[in-house]
Amino acid sequence: xxxxxxxxxxxxxxxxxxxxxxxxxxxxxxxxxxxxxx
Numbered sequence: 001x002x003x004x005x006x007x008x009x010x011x012x013x014x015x016x017x018x019x020x021x022x023x024x025x026x027x028x029x030x031x032x033x034x035x036x037x038x
C-alpha cells in the first residue's frame with residue numbers, strides 16, 4: 001500500500017459561528033471548538 005502525506009489526508013471543515021458562541025471581544029469560546037471537533 002502506498003503511503004499518503006499529511007496534506008493528502010487533511011480535512012477542512014467550515015462552520016458559521018453565531019454571536020452567542022463568542023465572548024465580548026468576539027473570540028469563539030474554546031468549548032465551542034471542542035464541541036465541533038467532538
